[in-house]
Amino acid sequence: MSPLTYIILWPLVAALLLCLVPRNYGFLMRLVALAVTLLTMILAVKMFWQYDSAPAGPNGIKFEQLVPWVSSLGISYHVGVDGLNVGLILMGSIVAFAAACCGWEIRNREKEFYILLLVMTGGILAAFASLDLFLFYFAHELALVPTFIMIGVWGRGENKNYATFQITLYLSVGALIALIGLIALYLQFPAAIRTFDVVELTKQVQKNPISLHGQNLVFPLLLFGFGILISLWPFHTWAPLGYGSAPTATAMLHAGVLKKFGLYGLLRIALPLLPQATHNWVNVIAWLCLGNILYCGLVALRQKNLNWLIGYSSVAHMGFVFLGIASLNVIGISGAVLVMIAHGFLAALSFGLSGYLYHTTGTLEMNKLGGLLRKLPFLGTAMIMAMFAGCGLPGFANFAGEVTVFFGAWQKYQLITGIAVWAALVIGAVYMLRAIRDIWHGPLPEKWAALAESSWPFRKVPYLVLLVSLLVFGFFPRLLTEKITPSAQKIVDLATVPTATPVVAAKAALVAEAKP
């Protein structure tokens, strides 16, 4: 059995077992959740470590496992990693552990909370490990639904119900559009060879590319379906609102990990399988990403609430990934994957810290806070570091990712890259530094004079884990890039259109149409 299967199964099995534990053993629930996510993290770290030495399968996939599931439809449980998702799985499992650590703020209905948290973790990791379109969607949905419930039940603020409503609406619609896209993609192949297996499909399109009409039908479905899930501008409004109301652990897992599902889907499915349509749409993606980077950056400037600020900045960061994808070259796509991983750590860290702050002070309105660094030195230091990482300060993994994206994108979109760099460096720095000033520096309001950090050392663990990850990959991005680059190269090879056939065929069809 592949270690991936264990990584996926442990959280799900633990969730099942927790169903059987009576509800007044809250402590036990928390212990099990922590132990299992820790175990998953250790397994994922081990797999990441062994990745280079592990034997690769015939398609360059490592730790592969394939079990037929619904053979009549060509659905199988097919998991495996290559450079594209090995880092994402590592990031996902680390964030899941950190999120479970941050579950201390939940004081009621712990049983349901930890069950949902574990289901979400298992679902997310399965989605990233999956090499089957059906399993990919199935696992994502398994992780998505707990998000809604968690926001609805343990969420905070008076906007909780509206936030639940909006996030459920947006994300369900996005997921269903993506599902239709995946089904339509599956149906583009002749009935005899239809399968949901991504590896198999990739091999098929190399021999017979999907017809141009088919590509142009499927690609927008996938782009906008996944786009809603990723908070692509202008479908981003759910994100700040939802994260602002979500319990800390949920916001960490969703913003950090689950949101990357759509990006991963675009990289793994849309680009390699639909090269011609990708080619037609990249310019649109490139311009839309400015909506994320510039527009959401400007909106973030105006935020008064810390969680909303982080929410908007996280939406803005998604723009860099889109820019990397739109560049369609090895550097850009490697950078996109790096940003995905780095942003996963960063978003989880930011939301984790803001959740801690919220529970210490009871508010996240920045004009009510101030001078807190004296009272909360650890929290403040960690958050200032996170914000520096968010501005793209060298030394943090985000810098490595963003700069790679800009190098990649410059070759194709000088103007857009120029605007994006300016937006990232100037706007990002302005709102992040302003938030630091408002919360941590300046005079300390009277009512916060008695504030103190928890002396319980364990509380710092999740933040330390995430900070260390950001720094490790910031100083040694090679740990990731040397794994990512070969896979990115493969995607670029598949996504570039030397396959003149569809174009020729389309032209021929046009000519044929012109002649009655």
Next chain:
Amino acid sequence: MNYSLLVLEIAVVVLGLGLLLADLWTPVEKKRNLGYVAAVGVGLILAWSFKLSGEAQSAFHGMYLMDGLALFFKRFFLVTAMIVLLMSVEFADRIEAGISEFYALILFALTGMMFAASANDFTLLFVSVELITVTFYVLTSFQRSKLLSLEAGAKYLILGALSSAFMVYGIALVFGTTGRMNFDQIALVAPQLVGDKIFLMGVLLVLVGLGFKIAAFPVQMWAPDVYQGSPAPTTAFLAVGSKAAGFVLLLRVLFNAVPAVTAHWTTLLIVISIITILYGNLCAIPQRNLKRLLGYSSIANAGYLLMGVAAMSVAGQSAILYYLGGYLFTVLGAFIVICLVMTKVEGEDISALAGLNQRSPLLATTLTLAMVSLAGIPPLAGFFGKFLLLKAVVEKGATNPAYYWLVAVAIFGVVISLYYYFGVVRAIYWSKDATDLSPIPVSLPIKVAIYACVAGMLYLGLYPNAAVNLADKAVAVLKM
């Protein structure tokens, strides 16, 4: 003439009559236990059905068919009836008198459904539909002292009679234009009659009658009221058995009797499906009565199932069978919980579910799973069913752009339905004002039924392979 083909139906009728006779010698306080006898009897008949082969054979000059599709639905109805009988035993204390008749009527309705599964002739179609509908007139109004129950019975009677009239008129027109009743023979002449307005009118009126059974637009009006007022076991049987009977007849009529007409009616079927999905889902939003909510949800589900019909493909037909299989366990699971929790007709408000997770974790889990499955969320049966239906429709998208509208509306419907299904889940776990926290006793037989429903939902959702193959095989007899 091969009467041995009818062995299952004969056995069910004999069981029903035997029950009525046994009632004469059973002391009053033991009468409710006759339900267990009936359930065991149905179980034995179900076991017997596995000795029959699904090879296509016919009786009564091709009027009665025994094939894979018929056998699939006969087993489907037997499983449904078995669980409904177990529910009725739990319900027995709420029925003042005549509980044995209640059991016997369920068995007679079951007979009607089983005949419907085999109908290959408009005569048998009408007789079986009437057998189902007439027994349901009584079953819906069985709680004679409850006003709502009587109202439900009256509504079902009036609208049922009306739709029967439509149907019989339609059959008359079809017979008038073709001179035949048998589906296979009508199929031979139908291609020449595609332009004949009287013939088309006849087929349309038959569809109206069948639309009533499945609660499709525009003859869906009765469903919420009748679902709300009827005793819970009746509602469950109506929701699962009667709807499935409507669908098997619809499949046979559309694809075996008048395939030539059906091919022209793609857009009509798509439009009906769209309106049914929208109507069911939109109207379900404000509902507070759980049975009424499930009534609207059943309309919405009829709309989803019609997607499979509108797809006009083997994939669509097979998806219908699969979806019905998942629907059986899901809806029956939900109704068992309703039957046990909502003991008063007046107290069927969703708020009555408050604190259910403390009163009975088993029932709370079952109802939650049922709602999650109906909402179409993995890993339960409802998700895979919707997946198959959507796949069947998307597959045909290239032939008619209206299919894409259908897909869009289906997505819209699924998103809306999340709201009201999760409203039920929310009421179970997160209500603040739970007043009654007394534990709910669950007897052993009903526990078995609950476990069967939960296992069915999970099995069909996680290991759909066997069921998909079974459904594929069963629809092989449909000619289009």
